[in-house]
Amino acid sequence: MGGGPAGLSAALRLTALQQQCDRAPLSIAVLEKAREHGAHLLSGAVLDPSALDELIPDWKERGAPLDVPVSDDRIYFLTQKRKLRFPITPPPLRNHGNYVISLNRFIKWLAEQVESAGVDVFTGFSGSEVLFEGDQVVGVRTGDRGVDREGNPKSNFEPGVDIKALVTIFADGVRGNLTKTLISRYSLDDNRLPQSYAVGIKELWEVPIDRVNPGAVIHTMGYPLRSDEFGGGFIYALSKGCLSVGFVAGLDYRDPMFDLHEAFQRFKRHSFVSRLLAGGQMVRYGAKALPEGGWYALPRCHVNGGLIIGDAAGFLNSMRLKGIHLAMRSGMYAAEAAFEAIGSGDVSQASLTRFQTLVDSGQIRAELYPVRNVHQSFSHGLWAGLFYSGFSLLTGGWWFRDPMPAHAGHERIERVDTVGGRRLGSGVGAVAIDRVLTFDKLTNVHYSGTRHDENQPTHLLVQDTDICRTRCREEYRNPCTRFCPANVYEMIDTGDGPGETILKINASNCLHCKACDIMDPYQIIDWVPPEGGGGPKYEGM
């Protein structure tokens, strides 16, 4: 379930295993909610090719679009007016041997490899629910099509279909809706740390071709974030004057008035960034959440008849800012575990524990375990986090309390009246929107290419909208209007008096980033997949 790096790698590995063995061929299918391969995928992205080297050793000959090798690594600390370059690049952020890529283009290519290996990749199909028989996962049900706003069938109505499988591999991405039901049904996160998330937004810019060396990788810390906020900016130079410019912020900020999109505009207005972008043009926009919790936040990934991989599980190295290679590797492990389990005729949880063994004995643990406490240390602020990051390199991740305690990010958001004398919002005064360097959210959304049929039920379920206009307005001033990077949530004047507002959900703006599902302080927003095919149309992202 899910045609991203994890799901496609699993499918491709399965075909390879099948070829090495004379068993009756398996039927393998990948379901993807985007209308086209890769259309819902974006990332920075810097790719560590280690998993790709194993999955497709001849990727160069097969024309993999790994745009440019990393030529240069730089890290800056920004203040409002200045920049300070880190004298050395810490080892986890050294990218020698890696590639600056467009994930979306890479996945288009990977999907072609998977299809030419004989796997059907069905795009435009979302998984609406997991099918169970007793305690066993037996497949998924795809979403209905052609349902109107009120839930009535339209003239083009087509009910979802049940797809049964011996093993279902869930690669439905960060905070995946299917994985979410698995975690709660099987209590897969018992005795684990709560997952911590960040959300990243990114623009693709076309700038004069000699502005930045292709392959340059720039990371920033500091401004416009305050020291208790996790995150930073990135600028990756692709070829042909194309710049990937983005900003990531932890979804564990305290200030309810914080707005990542606004912070990103301030970042772009910093003289360091605005000089790089001057004379250029913003051509694409997108957003995505990231699972940052690391080793101790991984749920149990094997259930009877099912496996969870990629971002859905949380295979991401937040210290190296990389997850694509781990997603691919987890997919390859899942393929091996599933293939062996099917061969033995036993697809129970016990049999699929093989996946955990592979994770523990292989590259994934080797990479994630030593940095197991790093992300959690940043919850004590930037300086504590940086100190611990350096310390952990020496100690292999040891700390007095291991695991270092953590809280779910949405629990940290503070009420407006208790934030006290600290300034609210990401900066002083509003950011000027000139639609050249800075943009409003709605204009940005246009550049994501997102599209949903307007006449369908909303796919953002808010259990109790009374909370929005009463408690939430008082306590947090409706942070959904800020943490959503796509202007999905709006509080509209009812006209019944000053400050009387009502929630309006512009579901068709949604970028499928899941920030709302994650960050809502009352946890009453449920993201479910819209009609298959709906969503952003990323190109080159």
Add this chain to the structure above:
Amino acid sequence: MILVVAEQREGVMNRVSWEAVVAAQEMAAQGFGPIKVVVIGSTVAGVADEVAAAEVAEVLVLDHPALEPYTSDGFVRALTQVVDAESPDVVVFPYTYQTRDCAATLATRHQRTLVTDCIGIKSGPNGVLFVRPMFQGKFVADIAVRGPVPHFVSFQTAAYRADAVARGVATAPTRRVEIELDVADIRQRPEAPFKEAKQAVDLTQAERIVAVGRGIKGQEYLPVVQQLAKALGAEVAASRPICDTGWLPMDRQVGSSGQTVAPKLYLAIGISGAIQHLVGMKGARTIVAVNKDPDAPIFEVADYGIVGDLFEVVPALTAALGD
């Protein structure tokens, strides 16, 4: 001689048929002969009179009860007889579903070439060249048709402007053509035309549109703009928030998730001009915007802008039109 096939429905000339007439007039201007227009259907005399006002040599009235409603057998049989009798050099079709359905059959009956979806014409050494996009618009080809006439050709919608039709100095003569058409020869049995929703409006056909946005504040104020639309003979459209809240039906939405329109006149009332809306209407010939925010992006595309309260400006416009 150029023969133009003009379609009508319920006594109203199809707008794209006018575009076909304009294309033919351009060919005539380059010396490819006089124009005859054949108006096809049942009880089409009114439309024929309308067409006769244009600069054409003759209007042929192909009036037969079996031609209503449209069937491909009926149209092919009828038009075959007209083409045989008139021996045109070129037969021009408007860009319609009916053309898609019957033009290929008609060309095949005559064993002649059909050039579809042209966007222009050029003068070539051996006659007219038809310009048409190929390979999903990556190339534009100039097509020279060899072989005996007549050649069949259709033009894409909006390749020519319907309102650019040249009027004749005198009314063109109208002639009724007699054909033999037996209802028993028509194999198709059409059902009622399919309409997805009741009262679906086709905003793309509207020449004038009055569009309303969030500035209207409440559904109860919609009559303010509806009266202006009535005074202008315009269709009412809206930006997404208005249709999303259900104040107007979704088929009146203009923009990236609604319809794309290119009317002669587009009045944007209380619309800020988010890019999602602009992409749906920036092709309008004349854009007039009324908004109280002087920085609203709508003014960047407007030909005429009024910064002011729509509740003052719009009633004043309506009153002025009423005089």
